[in-house]
Amino acid sequence: DGGITQSPKYLFRKEGQNVTLSCEQNLNHDAMYWYRQDPGQGLRLIYYSQIVNDFQKGDIAEGYSVSREKKESFPLTVTSAQKNPTAFYLCASSISLGAEKLFFGSGTQLSVL
Amino acid sequence: DAKTTQPPSMDCAEGRAANLPCNHSTISGNEYVYWYRQIHSQGPQYIIHGLKNNETNEMASLIITEDRKSSTLILPHATLRDTAVYYCIVRFASGSARQLTFGSGTQLTVLP
Numbered sequence: 025d026g027g028i029t030q031s032p033k034y035l036f037r038k039e040g041q042n043v044t045l046s047c048e049q050n051l052n053h054d055a056m057y058w059y060r061q062d063p064g065q066g067l068r069l070i071y072y073s074q075i076v077n078d079f080q081k082g083d084i085a086e087g088y089s090v091s092r093e094k095k096e097s098f099p100l101t102v103t104s105a106q107k108n109p110t111a112f113y114l115c116a117s118s119i120s121l122g123a124e125k126l127f128f129g130s131g132t133q134l135s136v137l
Numbered sequence: 138d139a140k141t142t143q144p145p146s147m148d149c150a151e152g153r154a155a156n157l158p159c160n161h162s163t164i165s166g167n168e169y170v171y172w173y174r175q176i177h178s179q180g181p182q183y184i185i186h187g188l189k190n191n192e193t194n195e196m197a198s199l200i201i202t203e204d205r206k207s208s209t210l211i212l213p214h215a216t217l218r219d220t221a222v223y224y225c226i227v228r229f230a231s232g233s234a235r236q237l238t239f240g241s242g243t244q245l246t247v248l249p
Contacts, residue, residue, distance in 0.1 A: 125183045126237060
């Protein structure tokens with residue numbers, strides 16, 4: 025089945041630790057995105073990538089980093105500089121940047137120990 | 138992208154039509170109306186989108202007023218599995234690089 029796979033489902037971070045959230049898609053989509061969702065809130069864009077080896081900051085990029093070395097993969101690293109990392113993280117993809125439909129993964133819940 | 142206003146919550150009886158309203162009074166002529174929904178602890182799912190004409194697909198119908206300042210998403214026969222947060226979003230179809238901006242949405246609860 026085609027889709028987007030995020031792992032792990034739950035992740036715990038210790039103080040001062042960097043953690044990486046995985047996002048893989050087999051939809052052959054060029055564009056990929058990372059969103060953050062806090063309880064009872066909408067989604068906020070962290071980073072997006074239009075194509076391999078290219079990515080741009082979204083609205084809340086501080087404390088996060090990404091890479092796009094392969095078309096299928098867009099991992100997100102939550103660095104120790106992100107002081108409030110506890111949130112639900114969602115990865116999405118689309119055929120191209122600005123395409124009509126976004127396809128989302130099932131999310132990763134990150135919590136701080 | 139134009140801002141949208143949705144009621145925070147709504148209830149609907151199972152088997153009845155669920156009508157979810159959205160106000161987007163500042164919408165411009167080239168902006169589309171999109172609807173997504175998010176079931177608890179899952180990623181959002183695309184439902185439907187439209188520009189000015191009413192649209193229907195296997196999931197729902199979208200009714201856009203003639204002045205395009207508001208719209209209604211209709212789930213014709215709501216089931217318990219339709220309980221979710223529904224997001225109304227307005228943006229240019231060709232893609233603002235900023236992508237979709239999700240507000241707080243409407244929590245629809247379908248009651249047995």
